[in-house]
Amino acid sequence: MTTYTPMIQQYLQIKQAHKEAFLFFRLGDFYELFFDDAIRASSILEITLTSREAAKGKERIPMCGVPYHSATNYIETLVQKGYKVAICEQVEDPKEVKGLVKREVVKIVTPGTLTEGKTVDATSHHFIGAIHFEATASYLAYVDLATGIAKCEVIQGTKEDVLHVADALQIRELVLAEQDDAFEKYAKDRHFLISFPTMDGEVKPSLVEALPKMAVDAATLIWRYLQETQKTSLDHIQPFEWVERAETLTIDANSMRNLELVRSIRNNSKEGTLYELLDVTTTAMGARKLKMWLHEPLANERLINERLDRVDALIEAYFTRDALKKELKSVYDLERLAGRIAMGSASGRDLAQLRDSLQHVPAITQLLRETEVPALTSLAEQLNPCIPLRTLLEEAIAQTPPISVKEEGTIRDGYDEQLDRLRDASRNGKTWLQQLEREEREKTGIKNLKIGYNRIFGYFIEVTRANAALMDEARYERKQTLANTERFITEELKEKEALILNAEEQSLELEYTLFTKVRSESQAHIQEVQQLAHHLSELDVLVAFADLAERYHYVRPTFHEGRALTITNGRHPVVEQMMDAQLYVPNDCELTESSNMLLITGPNMSGKSTYMRQVALTIVMAQIGSYVPCDRAHLPITDQIFTRIGAADDLASGQSTFMMEMMESQYAITHASPRSLLLFDEIGRGTSTYDGMSLAQAMMEYIHDEIGANTLFSTHYHELTSLEQNLSQLRNVHVQATEQDGDVVFLHKVAPGAADRSYGIHVAKLAKLPESILTRAGELLTQFESDTQSLEEISTEQRIEKVIQEQPAQLSFFEEVDKKEPVIETKHPVEEEIQQLDLLNMTPLEALQQLAEWQKKWR
Numbered sequence: 001m002t003t004y005t006p007m008i009q010q011y012l013q014i015k016q017a018h019k020e021a022f023l024f025f026r027l028g029d030f031y032e033l034f035f036d037d038a039i040r041a042s043s044i045l046e047i048t049l050t051s052r053e054a055a056k057g058k059e060r061i062p063m064c065g066v067p068y069h070s071a072t073n074y075i076e077t078l079v080q081k082g083y084k085v086a087i088c089e090q091v092e093d094p095k096e097v098k099g100l101v102k103r104e105v106v107k108i109v110t111p112g113t114l115t116e117g118k119t120v121d122a123t124s125h126h127f128i129g130a131i132h133f134e135a136t137a138s139y140l141a142y143v144d145l146a147t148g149i150a151k152c153e154v155i156q157g158t159k160e161d162v163l164h165v166a167d168a169l170q171i172r173e174l175v176l177a178e179q180d181d182a183f184e185k186y187a188k189d190r191h192f193l194i195s196f197p198t199m200d201g202e203v204k205p206s207l208v209e210a211l212p213k214m215a216v217d218a219a220t221l222i223w224r225y226l227q228e229t230q231k232t233s234l235d236h237i238q239p240f241e242w243v244e245r246a247e248t249l250t251i252d253a254n255s256m257r258n259l260e261l262v263r264s265i266r267n268n269s270k271e272g273t274l275y276e277l278l279d280v281t282t283t284a285m286g287a288r289k290l291k292m293w294l295h296e297p298l299a300n301e302r303l304i305n306e307r308l309d310r311v312d313a314l315i316e317a318y319f320t321r322d323a324l325k326k327e328l329k330s331v332y333d334l335e336r337l338a339g340r341i342a343m344g345s346a347s348g349r350d351l352a353q354l355r356d357s358l359q360h361v362p363a364i365t366q367l368l369r370e371t372e373v374p375a376l377t378s379l380a381e382q383l384n385p386c387i388p389l390r391t392l393l394e395e396a397i398a399q400t401p402p403i404s405v406k407e408e409g410t411i412r413d414g415y416d417e418q419l420d421r422l423r424d425a426s427r428n429g430k431t432w433l434q435q436l437e438r439e440e441r442e443k444t445g446i447k448n449l450k451i452g453y454n455r456i457f458g459y460f461i462e463v464t465r466a467n468a469a470l471m472d473e474a475r476y477e478r479k480q481t482l483a484n485t486e487r488f489i490t491e492e493l494k495e496k497e498a499l500i501l502n503a504e505e506q507s508l509e510l511e512y513t514l515f516t517k518v519r520s521e522s523q524a525h526i527q528e529v530q531q532l533a534h535h536l537s538e539l540d541v542l543v544a545f546a547d548l549a550e551r552y553h554y555v556r557p558t559f560h561e562g563r564a565l566t567i568t569n570g571r572h573p574v575v576e577q578m579m580d581a582q583l584y585v586p587n588d589c590e591l592t593e594s595s596n597m598l599l600i601t602g603p604n605m606s607g608k609s610t611y612m613r614q615v616a617l618t619i620v621m622a623q624i625g626s627y628v629p630c631d632r633a634h635l636p637i638t639d640q641i642f643t644r645i646g647a648a649d650d651l652a653s654g655q656s657t658f659m660m661e662m663m664e665s666q667y668a669i670t671h672a673s674p675r676s677l678l679l680f681d682e683i684g685r686g687t688s689t690y691d692g693m694s695l696a697q698a699m700m701e702y703i704h705d706e707i708g709a710n711t712l713f714s715t716h717y718h719e720l721t722s723l724e725q726n727l728s729q730l731r732n733v734h735v736q737a738t739e740q741d742g743d744v745v746f747l748h749k750v751a752p753g754a755a756d757r758s759y760g761i762h763v764a765k766l767a768k769l770p771e772s773i774l775t776r777a778g779e780l781l782t783q784f785e786s787d788t789q790s791l792e793e794i795s796t797e798q799r800i801e802k803v804i805q806e807q808p809a810q811l812s813f814f815e816e817v818d819k820k821e822p823v824i825e826t827k828h829p830v831e832e833e834i835q836q837l838d839l840l841n842m843t844p845l846e847a848l849q850q851l852a853e854w855q856k857k858w859r
């Protein structure tokens with residue numbers, strides 16, 4: 001190490017402590033990366049890899065760099081790809097020290113702590129989590145660094161169960177206290193980044209007052225990690241909220257995805273989701289709050305009704321609602337502004353936005369009060385206008401400050417006497433210069449004479465070369481000759497220059513000092529701002545709910561203690577809007593205390609999934625406090641929703657469709673309670689018919705006998721409809737379709753009883769499969785139907801048994817069959833094809849291709 005230059009030694013020392021991160025090492029106007037970091041980063045960021053001499057006579061070391069002013073984009077790229085970046089700054093002024101300047105890591109940006117950037121969606125929370133494991137439960141603490149929102153909850157079950165919760169919250173980075181190989185592997189396979197804090201330290205007691213003792217360990221862990229990576233004030237981190245799962249409706253990550261609550265199945269985007277439909281909020285805070293509510297709908301009737309009362313009142317108060325939206329439009333993202341103030345990254349513009357937002361609070365309060373409806377006047381009383389902070393910002397911050405805090409114009413004139421004096425000097429100086437320009441033009445008679453400025457020569461008088469001869473050498477000293485112009489100075493100009501520049505420099509310095517003082521004074525008011533943000537964002541969402549209820553004719557749901565569920569003329573809120581709403585066929589759903597399981601049959605495409613989803617979405621909407629898409633909804637309070645819907649292969653985690661289906665079913669069955677809602681769409685379709693059917697039946701029986709949850713089960717196995725006779729809680733319903741001139745017509749209407757046929761080939765016709773295939777399928781269907789006719793009368797169990805007995809016969813073409821078993825003669829399709837082959841009209845190549853095809857089929 002001693003052979004390297006002092007600077008590289010300094011680099012290596014700092015890198016030693018930050019092995020897990022790319023070290024961005026500040027060198028003048030650049031951040032440089034060296035050694036392995038440089039090789040990897042240059043390829044990820046697609047920047048040039050160079051090298052530099054690191055010691056006399058030693059071979060060159062790899063290096064790459066990015067300009068400091070555009071570093072944010074590069075840092076963001078690395079972090080979004082799952083890496084960490086340690087930012088190492090020069091912490092001394094190079095002008096003031098001899099030799100090597102001191103450097104320190106001032107911040108570590110990680111995937112869980114990235115708060116700013118082009119790819120950071122301000123309408124979402126970005127949580128980082130920390131887990132503390134106990135014997136039978138795990139504690140998960142999570143914080144959104146940008147807004148300071150902090151929560152903690154306990155997850156009963158296995159260590160892996162925590163990841164379901166973390167996934168639902170879209171957490172990317174998890175902090176652990178110590179290494180745990182098995183868990184880490186499991187988490188990494190699911191794309192979580194695992195980190196460990198190296199610092200000690202206790203979390204501020206005021207932040208964990210609401211937490212039980214064990215949960216404090218998780219909060220401490222995350223606190224340490226944030227301290228270690230941010231190295232700045234974290235005053236905006238709010239006291240950890242203890243999430244009581246008994247108070248919320250839990251929806252695991254799979255179900256969130258299956259129901260397309262906030263992310264679509266197709267491409268993980270907002271498009272086509274319930275969130276997109278409901279997000280008619282005005283502010284980014286409101287959009288964030290709505291998303292949070294979708295993650296954690298309530299399970300407390302009183303709290304739900306509190307929200308619904310407000311929506312109710314807002315629907316009535318049409319004009320007030322409109323006026324509120326206008327006011328909310330002028331409110332900036334208070335939570336993120338508070339975060340920037342605490343972390344010392346707020347600019348003058350940010351403070352101006354905060355001030356401008358606060359100026360709208362009194363009008364909002366007034367509008368709510370004037371309604372004289374208790375649901376809204378009580379909200380008005382909760383809005384704190386933050387007068388002292390607003391006054392400070394009104395007095396100190398200019399109307400429209402520049403983007404950079406190092407530029408002139410952040411502090412308002414009149415706020416500080418000394419600043420005013422310096423500004424006067426510099427501004428007067430400028431007026432004096434304009435005056436001088438006029439005088440010099442008159443004196444010399446040169447009309448286009450100009451006073452200019454550059455950093456090397458300071459102020460100068462500039463004339464064209466042609467006019468240079470008119471300048472009296474005794475008065476004007478020649479300073480610089482350019483292609484077309486000559487530059488001069490005078491004694492008088494030099495004297496004034498010193499005054500002007502001094503005043504300007506001092507005023508900028510003082511302005512910056514004053515600005516940072518105002519920013520830290522604002523810090524004392526962060527909690528008030530966060531409280532205000534909380535209430536305003538809530539108001540924003542409720543206004544949105546009122547708008548939606550009115551626009552789409554939603555109704556207020558009612559609740560009761562039991563588990564019966566009545567939805568009259570229910571609609572799927574998203575599908576309804578994607579099509580001509582007039583064409584959407586509303587459907588009832590009736591689950592009673594004595595019959596709370598539906599087995600849904602019906603053709604493909606008839607609307608089984610849509611129907612099941614609309615029931616779940618109605619419950620979610622009701623429990624976030626929104627009106628719901630139906631004519632009437634009388635609902636139980638649901639504690640958990642589990643779904644097994646669709647066939648979204650989890651290719652990323654290498655799970656097969658069937659395996660996914662079984663894992664989701666397992667999770668649902670082991671976690672559901674009698675107050676849960678289960679949606680199982682075509683369970684068992686990913687395996688052979690009889691395996692699938694048996695699994696589906698066994699699951700239904702288990703849910704029926706052991707769990708008792710409200711359940712909707714759809715299937716294409718018509719055999720299962722006979723279960724209605726054995727399972728008292730189960731009822732058959734079907735989605736109606738009919739045939740017209742050989743085509744299927746979907747009626748999308750759910751009716752009692754089982755479907756009588758499946759229309760699969762009709763649906764294939766709709767998909768425009770070749771006519772020859774459809775005809776052949778039709779023939780086969782007739783054949784199968786006549787074969788199975790004799791089976792119609794027997795039960796599922798008997799039928800499965802019979803088919804199992806027949807299995808060897810079906811395999812006889814491929815395998816050696818025990819000669820004692822009866823062999824049923826069947827012709828393999830290949831045999832028939834060989835017979836029909838027109839060999840004389842085939843080329844050798846075609847024959848070879850044919851052979852290859854058969855071989856593929858055979859295998």
Ligand SMILES: Nc1ncnc2c1ncn2[C@@H]1O[C@H](COP(=O)(O)OP(=O)(O)OP(=O)(O)O)[C@@H](O)[C@H]1O
Nearest residue numbers: 583584585586603604605606607608609610611748
């Ligand atoms: N109630 C309805 N009113 C009008 N159109 C509907 C209704 N329900 C469903 N649809 C339409 O039918 C399409 C198919 O619905 P869905 O996917 O629910 O059918 P499915 O029975 O679950 O099909 P599969 O068995 O093939 O999965 C939907 O995309 C929608 O366009």
